Amino acid sequence: MRFFIVFICLIAAQPAHAGAWAREKGQLFIASGGNLLLSDGAELPVHYDPTLYVEYGLSHLMTVGIDYHTADQGRIDTGFAFARFPLGDTTRRDKVAASFALGARVDEYNPMERLMRGGLSWGRGLDRGWLAVDYTATYGDIDQVFRSKxxxxxxxxxxxxxxxxxxxxxxxxFDDDIYAKISPSILFTINDRYRVGVGAVQALTGDRGSALKFDIWTTY
Structure with missing residues (x-):
């Protein structure tokens, strides 16, 4: 069912969803994707990793949405409902935003764990692009540990x-290991609504596996 949902979003589905910029009021954004053609032995931290990300501009100062992904070789499902709002002057070049989310983590070996997540995002528009840093810390009510990203x-x-x-x-x-992976991509704008991205992801830690990455974004 997990892969079926993500597949439907792929065939149904703008710049990358950088958290420092607010979504326009009334605008709906959907991003979905995953990895394909895994290298031999690629399990952690690179796997198929299907994702679904949805956000909606509730007002010019509030963006809400949902965020779903898998981890740990696809064995752990994590989902959040979040709200994000800007901090400081929204007209300045450097954008800063904060977010708060509630969610849950489910796997076949443990009971469902309730999660709370806080985040900070920074972004700067460039002449022909942008820079962004997105930081989050997630706390679970079972392991009672803050895990940062x-x-x-x-x-x-x-x-x-x-x-x-x-x-x-x-x-x-989840095993208290520190992971890192790098992902270059190229994106093609089909029209004002649809955008597709193809790239690669290479693990810098763990088994150092790699994969081809595919994403579809749409805006309504």
Whole structure:
């Protein structure tokens, strides 16, 4: 069922969902994707990793949404409902936003764990792109541990239709391990509503596996 839901979002489904920028009021954004063609032995921290991300501009100062992903070789499902709001002057070049989320984590070996997540995002628009840093800390009511995650993104608009991105993803895994992976991508704008991305993801820790990455984004 998990893969069926993500597959439907892929065939049904704008710049990457950088958290520092608020979604326009009344605008709906959906991003879905996952990894394909895993290298031999790729299990942690790179696996198929299907994701679904939805956000909606509730007002010019509040963005709400849901965030779903898997981890630990696909054995753990995690979902959040979140709200995000800007901090400080929204007209300045450097954007800062905070977020708060409630969710749950489920796996076949343990009872459902309720989660609470807080986050901070920074972003800066460039002449032909952007820089972004997104940090979150998640607390579970069973293991009672804060687990942090930080993503660093650089995006560059080659033309009106083609964009390249480079992202470094870091964080703390469920076995108290520290993971890192790097992901370069190229994005193609089909029209004002749809965008597709193809890239690679390479683990810098764990088994150092790699995969082909595919994403579809849409905006209503």
């Amino acid at each position: 930080a993503d660093f993104t650089w995006g560059h608009n080659l033309t009106d239709r083609w964009t390249t991105t480079l992202q470094l993803q870091t964080g703390e895994g």
